[in-house]
Amino acid sequence: MPKHFSWRSGFDNNVLLGKFAKARTTNGNRCSFNAAEYHYWLPVINTAIRADAAATSLKDSCIEQALNDAALPLNNLDTFIEKCEAAFLALSKRKKQKFVFYSTLTYEGPKLFDWISDGNAKIYWNPSFKGKFMKAATVARAGLKNIRRARKVPEDSNELTPILVHVSAYDAHDAHNQASDSLDRLRGLLNLLINSGNDINPFSDLTPPHAVNRFRRGPYHTVHQPDGSLAMEMFWYEPRWTHDLPSIKFKDTKDYKKSLKKWWGKLQGNPLQEDLSAALIQYCRALDLHESDASLLGIWQVLEKITGADKYDVLINRVVKLFKDSSDARLIANHIRIRRNGSVHASEGISKEAQAILLQADTLAGQAIFFCLNHGAKFSDLKELQEFMDLPLDLSKLDRHKKLIDFFVAFQNR
Numbered sequence: 136m137p138k139h140f141s142w143r144s145g146f147d148n149n150v151l152l153g154k155f156a157k158a159r160t161t162n163g164n165r166c167s168f169n170a171a172e173y174h175y176w177l178p179v180i181n182t183a184i185r186a187d188a189a190a191t192s193l194k195d196s197c198i199e200q201a202l203n204d205a206a207l208p209l210n211n212l213d214t215f216i217e218k219c220e221a222a223f224l225a226l227s228k229r230k231k232q233k234f235v236f237y238s239t240l241t242y243e244g245p246k247l248f249d250w251i252s253d254g255n256a257k258i259y260w261n262p263s264f265k266g267k268f269m270k271a272a273t274v275a276r277a278g279l280k281n282i283r284r285a286r287k288v289p290e291d292s293n294e295l296t297p298i299l300v301h302v303s304a305y306d307a308h309d310a311h312n313q314a315s316d317s318l319d320r321l322r323g324l325l326n327l328l329i330n331s332g333n334d335i336n337p338f339s340d341l342t343p344p345h346a347v348n349r350f351r352r353g354p355y356h357t358v359h360q361p362d363g364s365l366a367m368e369m370f371w372y373e374p375r376w377t378h379d380l381p382s383i384k385f386k387d388t389k390d391y392k393k394s395l396k397k398w399w400g401k402l403q404g405n406p407l408q409e410d411l412s413a414a415l416i417q418y419c420r421a422l423d424l425h426e427s428d429a430s431l432l433g434i435w436q437v438l439e440k441i442t443g444a445d446k447y448d449v450l451i452n453r454v455v456k457l458f459k460d461s462s463d464a465r466l467i468a469n470h471i472r473i474r475r476n477g478s479v480h481a482s483e484g485i486s487k488e489a490q491a492i493l494l495q496a497d498t499l500a501g502q503a504i505f506f507c508l509n510h511g512a513k514f515s516d517l518k519e520l521q522e523f524m525d526l527p528l529d530l531s532k533l534d535r536h537k538k539l540i541d542f543f544v545a546f547q548n549r
Contacts, residue, residue: 137220139190140197146183148212151176155202156209166205173202184216190223192309197222231303233361236314237272239295239353240322241382247325247392251399256317259299269297271363279357279370288372289354294382307358307366316416318352323415324402325350326422328394329383331501339490347422347430347493349383377425398508405511407520414440414504422497427489428478434496435475441503443521447472453524454499457506461528464502467495 142148158172177199186194201207201218209215250259262269283290300317304310326348333347355372359365385391402411414437421433444450451468458464474492477483485492507520514520527533 137216139187139223140194140216140219141185142212142216143183143185148183149210151180151183152209152212152215155180159202159209161205164205166203168202184219189227192312193223193226193305194219196226226305229305231305234302234304234307234310234314234366235268235272235359235361235363236300236302236310236318236356237276237359238298238300238314238318238356239291240298241294241349241351241353241378241380242296242384243294243382244384244386245388247385247388247395251321252403253317253320255303256313257301258317258321259301261296262299268299268359268361268363272357272359275359275363275365276357276370278365279368283355283370283372286372288370289376291353291355295353296382310358310366311356311371314358315356316412319416319419320412321399322348322350322352323419324398325395326419327415327501327504328391328398330422330497331505333494333497335494336490340487343379344425344427344486344489345379346425347497348419349380351378351423401508401511405508406515407507407511407517410440410517411504411507411511414500414507418500418504422493427486427493428484430493431471431475431478431485431496434493434500435471437500438503441500441507441517441520442524443517453521454503456524456526456528457502464499468499471496471499 154172154176155168158169158176160167180198180202181195184194184198186197190197197219200222201215202209204218207214207218246260248260250257252258264270264273298318300314302310302313302317304313329349330347336342352373354376355370357365357370358367402408402415405411417433417437417440421430421437424430424433438450438454439445442450442453444453451465451472454468455461455464471492474483474485478485511520514523527536
């Protein structure tokens with residue numbers, strides 16, 4: 136019985152697998168595909184197959200191995216999933232290697248830390264260019280200059296701060312994915328601390344659209360061997376990268392260091408850590424975008440993640456419980472719901488009021504994340520938090536609820 140993979144419902148998976156069977160030609164132990172058909176249907180089968188958390192990073196490789204096994208007839212759903220399972224077990228037994236992910240941040244100023252841990256990853260802030268690794272990595276990145284220019288990828292500037300993430304991974308792609316998540320989790324918290332102090336700008340409609348986040352990644356990223364050489368002769372980059380605001384600067388980092396240490400510490404060992412980590416990444420990536428409608432959708436997904444609700448009334452009833460003034464929070468949440476729906480279903484963009492609307496949505500998501508960071512130890516898991524958010528705001532009803540619980544416990548122990 137496969138443990139890590141399964142077919143999703145809602146797909147005619149026999150028909151889907153048959154698309155690859157028709158596009159495949161086998162010759163002994165080799166096979167080839169009609170390239171157009173293969174790449175057309177590959178994203179569909181990647182969606183149709185579910186992988187658990189342990190197998191997610193290797194899912195694409197496992198599916199492609201199964202598709203390219205000439206000895207495997209593509210006419211049986213069970214045997215295909217079993218092949219994916221076997222591929223995962225083989226790939227996961229590979230010895231992990233050490234890699235270093237090199238990126239930059241839109242920040243100028245003193246270090247906020249030397250290094251911090253994120254699970255098995257270590258994040259280093261602005262390491263010295265005099266070090267052996269940085270010297271070698273700088274030379275290696277310079278070797279990609281012509282390719283970057285051909286793709287019109289901007290150069291790193293003096294206003295960007297280097298960031299290294301040390302990880303153990305199966306290959307460079309796995310290293311990139313792991314390190315990206317670690318860095319974006321950190322950026323999520325950094326931006327949350329900054330964004331929580333944002334105010335309404337009455338003249339925002341006179342300025343060009345720009346991402347809300349101030350701590351953004353630089354234009355390109357590379358993965359290196361521990362000696363500084365490139366793990367792959369390639370780089371990852373953000374198409375059409377722009378950052379037109381000045382890099383963020385702290386004249387005195389004392390308070391920010393203290394806040395970062397406090398909240399990062401609350402994340403580590405938090406019973407809600409896995410869900411909180413995912414929420415911080417979602418939050419960060421949503422507000423990295425220059426397109427305000429896409430940012431709004433991303434922030435709404437953060438609320439869906441924490442409240443565990445895809446029904447609007449349930450989501451709103453839960454999230455307002457985290458605010459002292461639940462009436463004001465309900466007004467804002469209902470307003471954001473309508474504007475989000477208008478953006479998705481009626482092409483009613485929010486660009487004219489983007490700054491205010493994103494600030495309001497950020498307030499909802501930020502409060503939810505801060506609550507989980509601050510009080511997560513009170514709950515065993517996210518489901519218990521959601522049950523907490525389902526408690527009534529009416530104190531008389533809450534008191535009655537408590538009396539019934541006390542009676543139930545006494546009755547069971549009679």
